[in-house]
Structures are given as C-alpha cells and as structure tokens.
Amino acid sequence: MKSMIRFGLSNGFGSILCPLATVAVASGLYAQPALAHHPLGGRLPATAFEGLMSGLAHPILGPDHFLFVLAIGLLALRVSVGLWLPIAFVLGGLGGAAFHLSSGSLPLVEVGITLSLALAGFFLARQAEPKSFWMLGLGAIAGLFHGYAFGEAIFGAEMTPLWSYLIGLTVVQLGVATTAYGVAKVATARLAQNPLTVLRYAGFVFCGAGLAFLSGVFVG
Numbered sequence: 001m002k003s004m005i006r007f008g009l010s011n012g013f014g015s016i017l018c019p020l021a022t023v024a025v026a027s028g029l030y031a032q033p034a035l036a037h038h039p040l041g042g043r044l045p046a047t048a049f050e051g052l053m054s055g056l057a058h059p060i061l062g063p064d065h066f067l068f069v070l071a072i073g074l075l076a077l078r079v080s081v082g083l084w085l086p087i088a089f090v091l092g093g094l095g096g097a098a099f100h101l102s103s104g105s106l107p108l109v110e111v112g113i114t115l116s117l118a119l120a121g122f123f124l125a126r127q128a129e130p131k132s133f134w135m136l137g138l139g140a141i142a143g144l145f146h147g148y149a150f151g152e153a154i155f156g157a158e159m160t161p162l163w164s165y166l167i168g169l170t171v172v173q174l175g176v177a178t179t180a181y182g183v184a185k186v187a188t189a190r191l192a193q194n195p196l197t198v199l200r201y202a203g204f205v206f207c208g209a210g211l212a213f214l215s216g217v218f219v220g
Helices: 002-010 013-030 048-061 063-078 084-101 109-125 132-152 159-189 195-219
Strands: none
Touching: 048 063, 048 132, 048 159, 063 084, 063 109, 063 132, 063 159, 063 195, 084 132, 084 159, 109 132, 109 195, 159 195
C-alpha cells in the first residue's frame, strides 16, 4: 500500500487528485446553511461567556475561515518572518471587525475570503519561496475580509460580550495557526527527503478548496 502511494505521488497523481477531491468536499461544505457559522444560531451574545464562546467557535464552524487559518499557519513555515504572518492576519482581522462595527462597508466580502484561501494555497504550492513582504500583505488584507465577516456575528451587541468575542476570536485563530505551524514543522523535520513536497501538496488542497468556495459564491 505504501509503495502504491509513493508511486502515485512520484507520478504526479497526488497533485491532480488532491485538489479534485477537495473541490468535491468543499462544495458540499459550502452548501451548509449560513447559521452553521454561528454557534448561537444567529442570536447575539448577551454575556461575556457567550461572547467568548462565540468568538472561539466562529472561525472553527466556518470551513472557509478555518481552512485559511490552517493555510496561513503552514505558509508561515515558508517565509522568513515565520509566525509574524498569522499575527498580521489576526491584526488585520481585528481591523476588519472594528471597521464593520463602526458601520463601515466593505464590498465583495465572501469573494475576498474565498479568494484569500485560494491565494494562500497557491503560494504554499509554489516551488519558489514566497516573499515575506507580499505574504504579510496577503495576511493583513485577508484579515480585513475575514474580520469584517466576523464582525457581522457581534454587530449590535453590548460592549462586554463584544470584547470577549474579539478576545476569543484572537485566541482561537492564533492557536490554530501556531498549532498547524508547530505540527507541520515537526512532521516535515522528520522527513528524510523533500519535506517541501508535503507543504506543496497541502497548498494544492487549499487552493482547490478556495476555488471551490469561490465558485460557490458566484453560483449561489
């Protein structure tokens, strides 16, 4: 079985099958109802605890958000700035949420979110090392779109649940990204040959998922 897997990867089948499989899975996920993104069923958090729980759960329940946080954690392995990349994303997200809460208007939010996932996968899949400056820009701009969407779940809430929501949001995203970064760093360090190949295949998967979600935005 292992020899068959190695044969498939060495002949490029993995780079074709992974994105196609992901497109099918992601398309199914995209069909989930919008309330799946809201741990309180669309109801505004009324207490600090509800705000914290909503903030912790919101990026996990939204598959497009969650996949991007994973992707940005893996992408941090490929740039010299390391974990500053997910930090830039989280800071951009707080800015996007604040912009929404101040009644700002950001167009094409879902397009920005899904396109950011496809781009993160694209840069992760490239052979050449991505430029840190451009990746920090990608992280911050993507954060604006993701954060703006996160702001929708808390718009109109009182200050106490609002702040606890933002704290939970920050903690869970940094936690997921740093965990992905740490696990991937240990795993690739144990590979005797071509550890970059694993990250590149993951990039193909994320890119395929992003394109699937993007198509769902226009079809839906």
